[in-house]
Amino acid sequence: MSIKGYLLIALAGLCMAFSGCGVHPSFKTTLVVKDQSGNVKTQFTTGEPIFFELSITNITDVPMTLTLASPQIYEFLVAPAGETQPVWHWSSDKVFPAVIVELSFAAGETKTYLVVWDQINDAGRAVTPGDYVAQGFMWTVQEAKIDVISAETETRSAPVSFSIQ
Numbered sequence: 001m002s003i004k005g006y007l008l009i010a011l012a013g014l015c016m017a018f019s020g021c022g023v024h025p026s027f028k029t030t031l032v033v034k035d036q037s038g039n040v041k042t043q044f045t046t047g048e049p050i051f052f053e054l055s056i057t058n059i060t061d062v063p064m065t066l067t068l069a070s071p072q073i074y075e076f077l078v079a080p081a082g083e084t085q086p087v088w089h090w091s092s093d094k095v096f097p098a099v100i101v102e103l104s105f106a107a108g109e110t111k112t113y114l115v116v117w118d119q120i121n122d123a124g125r126a127v128t129p130g131d132y133v134a135q136g137f138m139w140t141v142q143e144a145k146i147d148v149i150s151a152e153t154e155t156r157s158a159p160v161s162f163s164i165q
Contacts, residue, residue, distance in 0.1 A: 028056070031134060031157035034052075043162065045164070047119060048119070051117075052090075052115050052116075053113070054074055056138055066140055069141045070144075072096040074137065076089070077089055077136075084148040088120070089122060089147075100141070103138075133162075134160050135150075135160070136157045138156075140155050
């Protein structure tokens with residue numbers, strides 16, 4: 001990410017910290033890592049399917065709309081622990097048209113998306129055992145520009161750590 005991108009994220013964070021700014025979060029986004037039985041888990045064996053569950057909630061009491069960069073509603077990234085460059089993007093083998101899409105949420109509504117990762121990186125090779133971090137986010141016009149593991153926002157989950165043994 002460019003220095004400008006980091007500055008914009010920092011400015012948005014500072015703005016949210018001060019109520020006089022007029023910016024109030026509308027969404028809360030969370031990522032949970034699970035095994036194939038649906039149990040929350042942080043350690044996986046090599047080759048074991050890893051399930052990522054992304055939930056986004058409209059935390060307001062009014063309907064809200066997200067503007068998406070394409071029909072790709074969400075994205076998931078996996079990077080080695082301590083790094084920001086992903087070794088895997090959920091969308092790496094998918095194609096979406098370049099069309100702006102709006103996604104509506106009722107007041108208090110939560111939408112949940114589940115994907116499975118087979119521990120294969122974007123180059124088509126199995127990842128090595130080790131510590132990793134995953135992040136999920138909505139493919140909004142703003143988030144689509146940030147192709148790295150980064151700070152949590154209202155439409156981007158906090159990074160979640162897990163390991164492969």
